[in-house]
Amino acid sequence: MRGLGLVSRFSTDAKQFPEAKQKFIPRSGTYPKGFSAGGSCCGIKKNGKPDLAVLFSDRPTTTTAVFTTNQFCAAPVQFDRQVIQGARQSGTQAVRAVVVNSGCANAVTGKQGLVDAQSMAAAGDALVARVDGKSTVGGNTLVMSTGVIGQALPVDKIAKGVEAMEIGQEHDMWMRAAIAHMTTDTFPKLLSREFELSGGQRVRMAGITKGAGMIHPNMATLLGTVCTDTAVSQEMLDRALAHSVARSFNAISIDGDMSTNDTIAVIANGAAANARIEAEGPEYVAFREALTEFMAELAGLVVRDGEGATKFITVEVAGAKSFADAKQVASTIATSSLVKTAFYGQDANWGRILCAVGYAGVPLETTKVNMAMYPGDGSAPLVLVQRGEPQLPLDEERASEILKQEDVLVRVELGLGDESARMYTCDLSHDYVSINADYRS
Amino acid sequence: MRGLGLVSRFSTDAKQFPEAKQKFIPRSGTYPKGFSAGGSCCGIKKNGKPDLAVLFSDRPTTTTAVFTTNQFCAAPVQFDRQVIQGARQSGTQAVRAVVVNSGCANAVTGKQGLVDAQSMAAAGDALVARVDGKSTVGGNTLVMSTGVIGQALPVDKIAKGVEAMEIGQEHDMWMRAAIAHMTTDTFPKLLSREFELSGGQRVRMAGITKGAGMIHPNMATLLGTVCTDTAVSQEMLDRALAHSVARSFNAISIDGDMSTNDTIAVIANGAAANARIEAEGPEYVAFREALTEFMAELAGLVVRDGEGATKFITVEVAGAKSFADAKQVASTIATSSLVKTAFYGQDANWGRILCAVGYAGVPLETTKVNMAMYPGDGSAPLVLVQRGEPQLPLDEERASEILKQEDVLVRVELGLGDESARMYTCDLSHDYVSINADYRS
Numbered sequence: 001m002r003g004l005g006l007v008s009r010f011s012t013d014a015k016q017f018p019e020a021k022q023k024f025i026p027r028s029g030t031y032p033k034g035f036s037a038g039g040s041c042c043g044i045k046k047n048g049k050p051d052l053a054v055l056f057s058d059r060p061t062t063t064t065a066v067f068t069t070n071q072f073c074a075a076p077v078q079f080d081r082q083v084i085q086g087a088r089q090s091g092t093q094a095v096r097a098v099v100v101n102s103g104c105a106n107a108v109t110g111k112q113g114l115v116d117a118q119s120m121a122a123a124g125d126a127l128v129a130r131v132d133g134k135s136t137v138g139g140n141t142l143v144m145s146t147g148v149i150g151q152a153l154p155v156d157k158i159a160k161g162v163e164a165m166e167i168g169q170e171h172d173m174w175m176r177a178a179i180a181h182m183t184t185d186t187f188p189k190l191l192s193r194e195f196e197l198s199g200g201q202r203v204r205m206a207g208i209t210k211g212a213g214m215i216h217p218n219m220a221t222l223l224g225t226v227c228t229d230t231a232v233s234q235e236m237l238d239r240a241l242a243h244s245v246a247r248s249f250n251a252i253s254i255d256g257d258m259s260t261n262d263t264i265a266v267i268a269n270g271a272a273a274n275a276r277i278e279a280e281g282p283e284y285v286a287f288r289e290a291l292t293e294f295m296a297e298l299a300g301l302v303v304r305d306g307e308g309a310t311k312f313i314t315v316e317v318a319g320a321k322s323f324a325d326a327k328q329v330a331s332t333i334a335t336s337s338l339v340k341t342a343f344y345g346q347d348a349n350w351g352r353i354l355c356a357v358g359y360a361g362v363p364l365e366t367t368k369v370n371m372a373m374y375p376g377d378g379s380a381p382l383v384l385v386q387r388g389e390p391q392l393p394l395d396e397e398r399a400s401e402i403l404k405q406e407d408v409l410v411r412v413e414l415g416l417g418d419e420s421a422r423m424y425t426c427d428l429s430h431d432y433v434s435i436n437a438d439y440r441s
Numbered sequence: 442m443r444g445l446g447l448v449s450r451f452s453t454d455a456k457q458f459p460e461a462k463q464k465f466i467p468r469s470g471t472y473p474k475g476f477s478a479g480g481s482c483c484g485i486k487k488n489g490k491p492d493l494a495v496l497f498s499d500r501p502t503t504t505t506a507v508f509t510t511n512q513f514c515a516a517p518v519q520f521d522r523q524v525i526q527g528a529r530q531s532g533t534q535a536v537r538a539v540v541v542n543s544g545c546a547n548a549v550t551g552k553q554g555l556v557d558a559q560s561m562a563a564a565g566d567a568l569v570a571r572v573d574g575k576s577t578v579g580g581n582t583l584v585m586s587t588g589v590i591g592q593a594l595p596v597d598k599i600a601k602g603v604e605a606m607e608i609g610q611e612h613d614m615w616m617r618a619a620i621a622h623m624t625t626d627t628f629p630k631l632l633s634r635e636f637e638l639s640g641g642q643r644v645r646m647a648g649i650t651k652g653a654g655m656i657h658p659n660m661a662t663l664l665g666t667v668c669t670d671t672a673v674s675q676e677m678l679d680r681a682l683a684h685s686v687a688r689s690f691n692a693i694s695i696d697g698d699m700s701t702n703d704t705i706a707v708i709a710n711g712a713a714a715n716a717r718i719e720a721e722g723p724e725y726v727a728f729r730e731a732l733t734e735f736m737a738e739l740a741g742l743v744v745r746d747g748e749g750a751t752k753f754i755t756v757e758v759a760g761a762k763s764f765a766d767a768k769q770v771a772s773t774i775a776t777s778s779l780v781k782t783a784f785y786g787q788d789a790n791w792g793r794i795l796c797a798v799g800y801a802g803v804p805l806e807t808t809k810v811n812m813a814m815y816p817g818d819g820s821a822p823l824v825l826v827q828r829g830e831p832q833l834p835l836d837e838e839r840a841s842e843i844l845k846q847e848d849v850l851v852r853v854e855l856g857l858g859d860e861s862a863r864m865y866t867c868d869l870s871h872d873y874v875s876i877n878a879d880y881r882s
Contacts, residue, residue: 068800069800070796070799070800071798071799071800071804071805071807072795072796072798072799072807072829073799107792108792108795108829108830108831110829110830149792150791150792150831150833151833259796260796260799337778337869350591351548351549351590351591354513354549355511355513355700355701357512357513358511358512358513358514358701359509359510359511359512363512364512366512366513388513388549388551389549389551390549390591392591392592428778
């Protein structure tokens, strides 16, 4: 599946990325059957860096996606909604490819933007037809764009780039695709895992995401695609995605802004030949939990690359009456600039966290609230608040030890029920301000 | 009304405050009749700075207040709610004094906190009895506290301080009270104005506020008291406050956090002897609009002192179907870290603003949205978006001229109706991070 045209070569060596992020860059992987990937430099980015990626399935897929709810949603989002809808209604049309470009978001580009998204998808459809050696009914390609907004998409460069794209199943080809997703990201975000379904059948997932910034940073931001060789029905895939997105990509926050381009897609091609998952049951639950865990880890990579981030903070709220309540409180804590700045300052500011709990809008019994801080190294937690009362004087020495670590978990117990939720965020640093004050210039 | 005891002297010279804030510090004032003020150093702050203020009416007042909705509301808030309620239900009890301390918020202090708030109020009630020369039924004092949370209030220091407090009607005495409100504020926030009611009757208002930080900064934050000599009924005062707070103190945002202690009170003593405002009508409307304008200006002083703020940004959303819709969109723009950081970077990032409009949760017709930026010097605006389309290429030179100014207004027109709302905010700077990362230490 190589040699479809000219290829622009670039290095996939992990050493070109920051030292501190090396541990998050995989050197090998176990990839889902029937999928290929590739990345190249097609000339969208003025600096000549990789800006075009393709993910490809050798057979029809069951595909689902969630999109930004921003009303100024970008052309690719509008277009992909139609593709997904078309595949559901058609017996013959199915997603086979995802074409992704960085450098230009094709957002706030009016009607021409939609025409350009169609042309970009047509390039993907042509690739499918070429690889298959026969024409298709079309509608086989999802498109994703990220980068500068308000600029027209250079469609010709993308079409030529897709035509010349080299794709393959090797780890290096997936790395090429991941690198071509990057905008202000400081490292490529690629993950692959093999999971066991409850019947012992092994299935695989590979995911690429990009976000950099504050997770939803500069308009055109959060993109993610998970490819799996699991055989699963449309309905069960939809349900699994809804469940897992709420606990992964919708559970991360850097600054709370929601981009015009945010898209998370899951593409399942059934190449693992497991007994197709078509109903609730142990196989479905195993798949759903595997997907949730995988996507939470994938989304975590975006937080690790939060603009200026120095810490990975997990906010866990337990003892809520509902998942929605728990999430609401966790989200309020995780998006508080004061809380995030305190973490940057390595300040165990229980007051700011308690304050955020208090204005989250979820009814509380304040005298039942407990709060503790858990260090990433697994050593003993530090209790901050018990039954609504601060545990003073604070053990500043222990607090300082915990807050020096890169990973910190804050656990808040509401004492009202059995539901819990997690949010993943990072601290708010001087570098966040620097990066975002100077982005356009 | 002087010489009730020992007085700790301190300078009220404006020159001790930052050069850039000089223009916001009044050198004289026209104060409401029948009110006195004072401030002193009672020893709560370890650095010996002013930390105790009293506002005093020589006659019974009609008083109303709005409080934080944070469920971890501080003891003074819980106590004041009872005082306000008591005055409404009683024919004889009325608010006569406000005792304010800085340095300790009396927040998250449990049952003892409420006892301490009562003791603080008792000191105010005793002052009233002493000045009147006769005992009262009590319940005459509102208390407000701001500063560090989780620490017991030093009630003895406050009681002695109130006993020794010198109060007076002169500008300098109001300045003393304003200075004693300060925590991380860099300048005292005092305002006084004379207004004309529709019948030609002149009334006066004086207000003191504090906020510093991000308006709702470090837990114990936003306090404000407006004293007026207008004669107005309880019901009409309540209505006027609800209207004006929505357009002033609830229309400012620095970081969106809501403190445990936030309190805004309006105290009307009727000393102007105007025909008492008891119903809707031109007199009420004149009063309401005067109060709204006054409180918007007072709240603006808090934004001027936003932690690390370099700009005063007014976000105006017009053409909405309702005030609530307009406010929701304005608030979403004004609380976006990306938008605020762009202003700090003097970047005309219309994309981030448009993005915030898109996720505000108010239904839009995106092709009707206009956006422009107005400089504070009154010169021509710069159109950024027309009918949902960015006006590219952006006039970077003009954008740069506008964004160099301290005051900038962003106007967004939704094209859906006739309602509008404003939010007042500041930029998000490196200093914001520095101040808040290091607050407790």
